Every structure is written in C-alpha cells, then in structure tokens.
Amino acid sequence: MSSFLKMSLVLRRANRVNQSAMRGLCSQAQELERSGMVLPNVAIAGVTGAVGQEFLELLEARKFPFANLKLLASARSAGKKITYMGKEYTIEEMTEDSFENVDIALFSAGGSQSKKYAPAAVDAGAVVVDNSSAFRMQPGVPLVVPEVNPEAIRAHRGIIANPNCSTILMNVPVWALHKEVPVKRIVVSTYQASSGAGAEAMRELEQQARDWVEGKEEVKQDIFGRQYIWNLFSHNSAVCLETGYNEEELKMVKETTKIFDEQIPVTATCIRVPVLRAHCEAINLTFAEPMDEARARSILENAPGVSIVDDRENNQFPEPLMASGKDDIFVGRIRPDLSQPGGYGLELFIAGDQIRKGAALNAVQIAEQLVQNARDDATEGVSVGIKQGSEAVFSRGFSTSAPEEKNED
Numbered sequence: 001m002s003s004f005l006k007m008s009l010v011l012r013r014a015n016r017v018n019q020s021a022m023r024g025l026c027s028q029a030q031e032l033e034r035s036g037m038v039l040p041n042v043a044i045a046g047v048t049g050a051v052g053q054e055f056l057e058l059l060e061a062r063k064f065p066f067a068n069l070k071l072l073a074s075a076r077s078a079g080k081k082i083t084y085m086g087k088e089y090t091i092e093e094m095t096e097d098s099f100e101n102v103d104i105a106l107f108s109a110g111g112s113q114s115k116k117y118a119p120a121a122v123d124a125g126a127v128v129v130d131n132s133s134a135f136r137m138q139p140g141v142p143l144v145v146p147e148v149n150p151e152a153i154r155a156h157r158g159i160i161a162n163p164n165c166s167t168i169l170m171n172v173p174v175w176a177l178h179k180e181v182p183v184k185r186i187v188v189s190t191y192q193a194s195s196g197a198g199a200e201a202m203r204e205l206e207q208q209a210r211d212w213v214e215g216k217e218e219v220k221q222d223i224f225g226r227q228y229i230w231n232l233f234s235h236n237s238a239v240c241l242e243t244g245y246n247e248e249e250l251k252m253v254k255e256t257t258k259i260f261d262e263q264i265p266v267t268a269t270c271i272r273v274p275v276l277r278a279h280c281e282a283i284n285l286t287f288a289e290p291m292d293e294a295r296a297r298s299i300l301e302n303a304p305g306v307s308i309v310d311d312r313e314n315n316q317f318p319e320p321l322m323a324s325g326k327d328d329i330f331v332g333r334i335r336p337d338l339s340q341p342g343g344y345g346l347e348l349f350i351a352g353d354q355i356r357k358g359a360a361l362n363a364v365q366i367a368e369q370l371v372q373n374a375r376d377d378a379t380e381g382v383s384v385g386i387k388q389g390s391e392a393v394f395s396r397g398f399s400t401s402a403p404e405e406k407n408e409d
C-alpha cells in the first residue's frame with residue numbers, strides 16, 4: 001500500500017474543516033497538508049511532449065498537491081535533467097516497472113504507449129488519467145470533462161480518459177446551454193492548430209515559415225507530408241472510406257454522446273489550419289425549444305470555464321492567439337441561426353487552447369477531483385483512497401487491442 005492509499009486512515013484522525021471556505025482561501029495542497037493527509041505521488045508519462053510540458057506548468061501554477069514526481073519519456077530523453085520547482089529531476093525511460101509507489105499517472109505519450117504501459121501503472125496501484133484515445137470509448141472507463149460529468153470520475157476502475165481536445169472545447173459551452181434547453185443537434189466545423197499533432201508538428205510549422213522566408217523552393221514537410229504554411233487541409237487522421245468522415249470527426253460524434261450520457265446527433269468537419277496553438281470551432285446548434293440570444297449569452301457568461309469575447313462593433317471575436325495559454329474557452333459570434341425559424345437555432349464561434357483545456361488542464365482538473373473525492377470519502381470514513389476498485393483492472397476486461405491511430409489529439 002503506497003503512502004497515499006493510507007491517507008484516508010490518516011484523515012479520519014484529522015480535524016474536520018469547512019471545505020468550501022478552505023477552498024476559497026488556499027490551494028488544494030495546503031488543504032491536504034492542514035488536514036494531515038499524505039500527498040499523492042505523481043508520474044507524468046510523456047513529459048517532454050507538448051502536453052507533458054503543459055502538465056509541468058499547470059501542476060506548479062495550480063499548486064497541485066504531490067509528494068514525489070516521476071518524469072517519464074522514451075529512451076531518447078532518458079537521462080536528461082530538468083530543474084522544476086527548484087529541484088533537479090532526471091527523465092526516466094518509461095517501462096512497466098516505472099509505476100511503483102505512483103498514485104496518479106498522467107499519461108500523454110501517445111495511444112500505443114498508453115495501451116502498453118497504462119495496464120502496468122494500474123496493476124502497480126496507480127490511477128491513470130490518459131490523454132490518448134486508447135481507452136476512451138471502452139465501457140468502464142469514464143470519459144470526463146469536469147465541467148460536464150465530474151461525477152463519472154467515481155466510477156473509475158483504474159483508468160480515466162481525457163476526451164479528444166476538439167470535443168472538450170465544444171462540450172464545455174454546449175453543455176452549459178444544453179442543461180438549460182436541450183440541444184437536439186450539433187453541427188461543428190473545426191480550425192485546428194498544428195500543436196494538436198504534438199511538439200514536432202509545431203516545430204515543423206515554424207520551420208516552414210523560416211524555409212519560406214529564406215526563399216527555399218521546398219519547405220520541410222515530414223509531419224503532414226504537405227506544405228502547411230499558407231495552406232489548410234482536411235484533418236490528417238484516417239478517413240473512413242465508407243462514410244467519408246475522418247477519425248477526428250468521429251471522435252467528436254461518439255465522445256460527445258458518452259460524455260453527455262445521451263444520444264446527441266453531431267456532425268463534424270475537422271480542418272487543420274496553419275496556427276501554432278489553440279483550436280477554433282464554428283458551432284451550430286438546434287434546440288428542442290427556442291433559445292434566444294440574450295438567454296444564451298447570459299448562460300454562457302455564467303458558465304464555468306467560459307469567457308465571452310463578442311464585440312460586434314469592433315469586430316472582436318475569439319482568436320487562437322487570444323486563447324493560447326489560457327484556461328478558459330473563449331466564446332463569441334453568439335447569434336441566432338437565421339436559417340432556423342422560431343429561434344431554435346444558435347451560432348457560436350469558439351477558441352480554446354487544446355494543449356491546455358483540451359488536454360493537460362482537463363486531466364489535471366480530473367486529478368484534482370480524484371484527490372478531492374478521496375479526501376471527502378475519507379472525511380466520511382467510507383473509502384480506501386483514490387485507488388478504489390482499481391485492483392486487477394485488466395483481468396476485468398479492459399481491452400488494449402483497439403486499432404492504432406496515427407494522430408490522436
């Protein structure tokens with residue numbers, strides 16, 4: 001039993017505190033320390049990548065409570081040193097033995113690595129929060145956007161999946177509206193940044209810009225196999241020959257139904273644009289009852305994780321640069337869909353940082369909720385810690401044989 005597993009026992013001896021009042025005053029780490037709880041050990045799998053780097057920034061910025069941190073990547077990065085929060089860490093090669101004493105493993109090393117190593121992490125007793133698509137649609141794996149279905153976290157059996165980035169960005173504002181007036185149909189078009197395909201894709205876009213400035217006849221095009229700068233193209237995930245939809249589009253369709261826990265017809269068109277960071281989406285909604293613009297605006301203004309940028313006079317609306325490095329999803333162009341009579345239709349345009357809210361931030365929010373759940377349960381004396389139900393999870397039917405995917409953002 002790792003130290004964090006023992007925390008509920010420790011906590012039962014701790015003084016009860018007014019949690020909501022405490023939350024307003026101090027970080028989760030301070031709360032845990034004050035209540036006498038043992039802090040969890042955390043591993044980041046894929047720490048050198050675009051999402052992994054964001055994890056480091058967020059854990060520090062949000063004062064995520066941890067005792068020890070393990071930084072994992074491939075053999076290419078093993079041995080490299082990182083100074084983080086005043087301490088030197090050495091990156092280790094991820095192996096099946098990497099997860100001893102780890103309580104929470106934040107995975108962002110790609111789907112095939114998740115399939116290979118997440119079972120080992122769970123067997124070692126960790127709860128995995130996985131950014132890849134490896135387990136998202138598996139029964140028994142909660143697929144969580146904390147603003148939408150935080151309660152699903154409790155049902156985990158060792159793995160919690162972070163949804164696809166475009167899906168997360170769409171679901172946060174749409175859910176806020178859907179809670180008030182049911183959404184009957186979603187039509188979405190995405191404008192996706194290079195960083196959605198990882199740090200190398202981001203570097204390639206920058207390289208193409210340099211190549212172009214230097215007047216090279218051909219720009220470097222290893223990642224997407226085409227010129228990206230001054231161009232845009234249909235998302236690089238595999239296209240289903242039968243339906244014509246690509247995998248990214250199908251993720252938005254299927255994952256939204258799982259997260260909302262109800263059938264919502266979604267149709268998506270996903271496009272890569274030569275933007276470094278932050279995705280945009282044009283979202284068209286059809287409601288079961290009329291949803292007027294003023295009501296939609298008021299709902300979105302009060303929605304967690306949403307900021308409104310909607311200045312018609314000055315033509316100021318959400319943009320990727322505005323959203324880059326920000327937690328919130330920026331929503332604008334809020335207007336009735338004039339093609340749907342009776343006020344049943346609404347148009348939105350959003351921008352959100354898909355490395356942050358579309359990946360790392362969403363996963364860290366899940367991890368924070370895991371810690372909070374364990375703390376709440378321990379206060380009530382009903383739980384054994386965050387790993388509840390995770391033992392031998394893979395002998396209980398998780399599949400690691402889902403098809404390989406070239407791109408999984």
Ligand SMILES: NC(=O)c1ccc[n+]([C@@H]2O[C@H](COP(=O)([O-])OP(=O)(O)OC[C@H]3O[C@@H](n4cnc5c(N)ncnc54)[C@H](OP(=O)(O)O)[C@@H]3O)[C@@H](O)[C@H]2O)c1
Pocket residue numbers: 045046047048049050051052072073074075076077078093094107108109110111113131132133164165195196197198199200354355358359407408409
């Ligand atoms: N980028 C996004 O916007 C986004 C959004 C949502 C979800 N995701 C998901 O998050 C995951 C990571 O994406 P990313 O954009 O951060 O990719 P990335 O920048 O390409 O980084 C990949 C990371 O995985 C590590 N890795 C690769 N092979 C490995 C191996 N055999 N063993 C251990 N580590 C290995 C790499 O380590 P080395 O540096 O040592 O090679 C690197 O740290 C993917 O599953 C992706 O689908 C990404």
